[in-house]
Each structure stands twice: as C-alpha cells, then as structure tokens.
Amino acid sequence: MDDARNGNGKRKRAGGSHEGNGNGNASSEESSGEEDGANSAQKSGGRFLTEEEKKRNHLNSEKKRRNQIRKGFTELVQLIPGAKESHRSESDVLTLAVKHVDNLARQKAESAARVKYLQELLARK
Structure with a gap:
C-alpha cells in the first residue's frame, strides 16, 4: 500500500x-x-468528527467544487464567440478560449503598434 x-x-x-x-x-x-x-x-x-461526518463534509466540498467549475464553464461559454452555437465539451470550450485570448492579445499588439504610429505622425506636425 x-x-x-x-x-x-x-x-x-x-x-x-x-x-x-x-x-x-x-x-x-x-x-x-x-x-x-x-x-x-x-x-x-x-468534539471530533465521525468518519461519516468527514465523508459527508468531503462529498459536500466536492459537490461545491464541481458546481463552481460548471458555473465557470457556463460563464466562459457566454464570453467566447462561437461557443454558444451548440453544446460543446469542456475541452472544446477551453480550446476556443485559448484561441480567443490569443486573438485578443494579437489585436492588442496591433492596436498598440497603430497608436504608436499615429502618435509619431502627430509629433511630426
């Protein structure tokens, strides 16, 4: 053991x-x-908890944890474009979330570069 x-x-x-x-x-x-x-x-x-009380506490904690995960995935689906279209597995939702975050990071970098370019144009005038 x-x-x-x-x-x-x-x-x-x-x-x-x-x-x-x-x-x-x-x-x-x-x-x-x-x-x-x-x-x-x-x-x-x-007093000390009995084995039955410990087991019940553990089961309740696990149930609460699973419900929190389920709620988090439901909220995540609402935030990701295309995730609401059909029932998707949790791995599909996570894959879409990663792609979405990558896309947002790319857009942010492109926007920052555009702002810098426009600031330089304004500084020349």
Whole structure:
C-alpha cells in the first residue's frame, strides 16, 4: 500500500485517511476517532468528527467544487464567440478560449503598434 507523509510526519493513505500512529498499528485513541495535532482542526463543537461526518463534509466540498467549475464553464461559454452555437465539451470550450485570448492579445499588439504610429505622425506636425 503506497502512503505519503503529511506535514507532521504521520502516514496518510491516498484516500486521505490516517493509517495509525506511524508504525503501521492504529492505536486505540486513533481508532476511536480522537486524534491530536493538525487533525484537531476537524473538531465540530468541541468534539471530533465521525468518519461519516468527514465523508459527508468531503462529498459536500466536492459537490461545491464541481458546481463552481460548471458555473465557470457556463460563464466562459457566454464570453467566447462561437461557443454558444451548440453544446460543446469542456475541452472544446477551453480550446476556443485559448484561441480567443490569443486573438485578443494579437489585436492588442496591433492596436498598440497603430497608436504608436499615429502618435509619431502627430509629433511630426
């Protein structure tokens, strides 16, 4: 089983749950849901969160994150010419966004060059 160490030296599974006290054996304190250190931030009202509460919090956080991404793509589609024409995949929207931003950057550079040219013309008079 692959594991990674978190900031305070405890091992952490890929799924984010702790494996125990660092030696591979879960202590009775850790298995009862009571942990110390960085994990005390997961208290709710002076008590530690149960595994079910942690799972529910994680699922709610993931749902919120997905909704924010979905909302961002909806807003992006409104800003990109041609993206509203039909239902497009997220990768299509990102490709169109990159092309649009590149086009805007090119137009900005061309406009700046034109302004400089016109300023030079005015300075000669």
